[in-house]
Amino acid sequence: xxxxxxxxxxxxxxxxxxxxxxxxxxxxxxxxxxxxxxxxxxxxxxxxxxxxxxxxxxxxxxxxxxxxxxxxxxxxxxxxxxxxxxxxxxxxxxxxxxxxxxxxxxxxxxxxxxxxxxxxxxxxxxxxxxxxxxxxxxxxxxxxxxxxxxxxxxxxxxxxxxxxxxxxxxxxxxxxxxxxxxxxxxxxxxxxxxxxxxxxxxxxxxxxxxxxxxxxxxxxxxx
Ligand SMILES: C[S@@+](CC[C@H](N)C(=O)[O-])C[C@H]1O[C@@H](n2cnc3c(N)ncnc32)[C@H](O)[C@@H]1O
Numbered sequence: 001x002x003x004x005x006x007x008x009x010x011x012x013x014x015x016x017x018x019x020x021x022x023x024x025x026x027x028x029x030x031x032x033x034x035x036x037x038x039x040x041x042x043x044x045x046x047x048x049x050x051x052x053x054x055x056x057x058x059x060x061x062x063x064x065x066x067x068x069x070x071x072x073x074x075x076x077x078x079x080x081x082x083x084x085x086x087x088x089x090x091x092x093x094x095x096x097x098x099x100x101x102x103x104x105x106x107x108x109x110x111x112x113x114x115x116x117x118x119x120x121x122x123x124x125x126x127x128x129x130x131x132x133x134x135x136x137x138x139x140x141x142x143x144x145x146x147x148x149x150x151x152x153x154x155x156x157x158x159x160x161x162x163x164x165x166x167x168x169x170x171x172x173x174x175x176x177x178x179x180x181x182x183x184x185x186x187x188x189x190x191x192x193x194x195x196x197x198x199x200x201x202x203x204x205x206x207x208x209x210x211x212x213x214x215x216x217x218x219x220x221x222x223x
Contacts, residue, residue, distance in 0.1 A: 008116070031053055042104055044100065046098070055088065058086040060117065107139075112143070136221055142215055145181070168176060168223070
């Protein structure tokens with residue numbers, strides 16, 4: 001099975017240099033909507049980017065740790081934390097190498113990142129996430145769905161290899177990309193009480209030419 005090498009971090013460094021302020025520095029709307037439900041404590045943000053979610057939780061009194069493979073993203077996040085006088089523990093680290101201490105977090109966030117792992121890697125991190133949450137801890141993820149227009153383009157391309165079910169290998173970026181179905185996401189959350197499940201198809205004006213994305217967001221409480 002093809003594995004993503006660390007060279008993918010070059011792609012993400014360029015991504016963050018090109019798109020300063022991904023997500024317009026606003027926290028994910030699902031996270032801000034359900035802030036009340038998250039008991040005060042530790043938050044882990046996987047692939048935190050420039051920290052739009054991590055900084056939101058730091059500002060709201062949580063003890064936040066975040067990891068990312070992009071040095072550019074990390075530096076931007078640290079700068080923003082300093083400017084806002086917020087403390088946050090940020091590390092340059094690959095999700096694949098992360099050990100999550102058991103029974104520790106009130107909230108684990110993974111927005112727009114888990115689709116870049118292959119099946120085996122996803123299975124491993126989902127297990128770690130579940131163990132890493134405290135009782136009643138919350139997991140939130142946002143991922144690309146099968147409705148994303150790029151799924152169909154990849155499916156029909158004879159240059160892009162499908163390496164696993166609904167997972168493609170992007171040679172230029174040296175990474176894979178997976179598109180999730182509703183059934184698959186609900187299976188991941190089978191041991192959680194689902195707080196919010198939503199699937200959207202919407203126009204993205206945040207970077208490049210206006211384009212559409214299909215995404216699934218799911219938030220669940222560990223039971
Ligand atoms: C589309 S951005 C989303 C950033 C952030 N989660 C947000 O919603 O604003 C994807 C982020 O995941 C990071 N990333 C991708 N693969 C990763 C991996 N294997 N381990 C850690 N971070 C990763 C990238 O560097 C990038 O910052």
